[in-house]
Amino acid sequence: MILYIFSGLLGLMALTIPVGIVLFLLGFGIDQFFTPFPLIRGLGQFVWSSSNSSTLIAIPFFVLLGEVLVRGGVAAKTYAALDRWLSWLPGGLIHANIGTATLFSATSGSSVATAATVATVAMPQAEKLGYDPRLFSGAIAAGGTLGIMIPPSINLIVYGFLTETSIPQLFVAGLIPGLMLAVGFSMMTVLICMVRPELGGESRRYPFPEMLGVLVHLIPIFLLFAAIVGSIYRGWATPTEAAAVGVGMAFVIAAFSGGVNWPMLKESLYGTMRITAMIMLVVLGAAFLNFTLSSAGLGRELRAFMEGLGFTPFMTLMVIVLIYIVLGFFIETLSLMVITIPIMVPIVVGLGYDPIWFGILMIVLVEMALITPPVGLNLYVVQGARRGGNLSEVMVGAIPYAVLMLLMAFLLIAVPDLALWLPKNL
Amino acid sequence: EMLSVVGSWSNLPLYQQFESPFWTEILPEASNGTLEVAMTTHNEMGLGVGDVFNLLGDGVYDVAMTVGDYAVADAPELEGLDVPLVALDADTARAMVDAARPMVNDIFRDRFNSHVLAIAPYPPQIVFCNAEVSGLDDMRGLKVRGSGRMTAKLLEALGAEGVNVDFGEVPGALQRGAIDCAVTGAGSGYNAGWWEVSTHLVTLPLGGWDPVVTAMNMDRWNSLDAETQELIQTTITAEFETPAWAVAQDALVNDVACLTGNAECPYGDARDMVLVEASEADFDAARNILITEVLPDWAARAGNDWAQRWNDSVGAVVGVTVDLD
């Protein structure tokens, strides 16, 4: 059965059949050949019960929130403001890139839109100020990945839905590792620019009154972040309610930035519907495959398989990490998550690891997939915004940050409390 | 013959002590190997609790068992199987369920295309509160997670606010104060660690007994020969239904002991929740509301024919009559 799933998965996806459909087809196959039930008779009921979910509606809400902020011009203003505050550091403008990415990852779920915005605004300035194109574009690509780690994160909602783990707890667990990665990216940049100052471009200092002046553009975003994350952490609101509050605040902020009008609203709604349907087809397919696999007793078979290998839990975990890195070269975040969750999570939980912790570890690993070639969406986003130069420059520039993510993964394995301390103590 | 069987919650004693041994060992042995069973549970399959009997009727599996209350969306008359506050001990509860059995048979035949084999109890559904309560009056204005529609309606009639929360989300909701109280079986609450997030245990069975119905797909049942049907029915009554009822009363006493530490806990560490025993006056008040508000409301939902049938069977046993318009 395990062999069937892996070969089916890779074969059908190589044929470029849409990932969600591949998952449904595999589910049909499992049902036909490996379960005692004609599960397909319950397909309609299953799709209804899975999509009739007040938890999953947080996904379109968060997507809409991000769309409104980015299309309302708030992202660009935030970037300019962060530049005033952070550009005195070695590596200057790069910290504003990372900061913007962090803030927007904190409020939206759409990492492509965020990376595209930052890249479009930043690139012309980078050329003017003499930054090394490799380091600069690599940092933007890497910063854009933070979107799925720092809560609220759509990927964490999907993980929680498919594994039946608590979404607020996942959000809490992602906070420290996410912020550590953001700070780590900045420190890495400072380090590189201190060793090789010629890569870093001009450092600039802005007069203090000007710094105070741009706070107008920073404070609303901080408030939005605090409102969403705070209300979930303190238990005042469910992730769905917090997302609704976020959408409301995003409209207010965008309105003050002068960005709310009918064309912008229309584009935001189109974007929300597109991304929601795209995510949901994959999520429903994964949920159905999950359902057929557990009905077929995959858990038992996996346990027997793992025992047959004679690996220790730690060795197994290392193999899993390796699998994610390899698959991550070719498959993008969300797909990588949903196709592996039905198989990996039962193994890992069966070995006695915490499912919340593994969710965070998995997020770090799939974040890496966004900047590892040949399929690394953020690399292409940044390359697209550069309009010139070679893609390999972006790839080289992203390497230090990818290494940092790998270190983060091992740190999480060595010190699980990085993810688990907050959920345990809140 | 191969039967695919879906059990109720795999983490609860009813499955572990009775369902699983009966279907995987006792029945195959009793049939001398002519009946084979493949068994899983609805939570291991990842089924929504409301879907279990619908899928049974569709023939996804041959046999399924879960709480009757989970299925009332498709059959409001089924709420009559589990009326809270009318049966305070296991013997009365069993008499009530036996009286309701012909109704349940008809409901499952017509609504879920299936044949009822047995009805066994979960322990009575009592109230866990993360709030200072000393009686029913204190629950006025509190947010309470009920299980099943009639319980939710009763809570509302008592002045509490009925809230829908998934079983797994209850501890978090109690902890952060999104709800004040939650109704579940004492044993389920002990196993799921609800004592960590609540302080007071009100032992009034506001949630009824959550009877678990075991049923077989009707087409599958009809495809069996009379001898096999007879074998299954006699074995399940003698080896599953009767023993499950026999331990129900003790289970409640033990579960409460484990939660409050008022006696020896046979399962593990005893906890120290405050035991709130409802007074006679509380009980009378609640029952009065049940009879004057909740049951007539149900009669309107289910239809007078069902209410009349209930009066003649269950009502006669427990001494309650629903007023019909």
Next chain:
Amino acid sequence: MVLHIFELLRRINRVIALVVGLGLLVCVGYVLLEITLRRFGTSLGGTSEITGYVMAVTTAWGMGFALMELSHIRIEVLRTRFASWGRVFLDLLAMLAMSATVVIIAFRAWPVLARSITNNSRANTVLETPLWIPQSLWFGGWVWFACMCCAVTLLSIALVLQGKLGAVEGKIGIRNEVEDELEQLR
């Protein structure tokens, strides 16, 4: 002619997406109102139930729109290495697989609605929502998606028979999300 029909379907789906999207906005408003009312100790009740229905309906009706906008995720590592006819072959294969799967889902969705109608089912909640209302909207969405899949497949085959390979790729190939996003910003 074929291209005109494509364009017409695309426009219809954009209208649908806009209507459903506005519904989503109304739902946001409803949740906000509920949160506000709760502060004052009252409540509309049933938000989790209603948001669930909205999600099921949004998902179902968004599917066809996402199809027309080429937004469903496909892994294109191998596809980019093929010549034009090879890519079109893969695109058609993908559409056929998708049509078959979605038709099965839509077909299996009917008994869910049918049962709610015959049993006159009401949600197992205090609101007691008659389930046929959200379920028929949901069922309609999946039927619409199935129709869209089949229509797109047939239209693409027609284009292939006319020898317009390039046009087929534009209609059922893989969307360049990056270019689109940057296009928006310029």
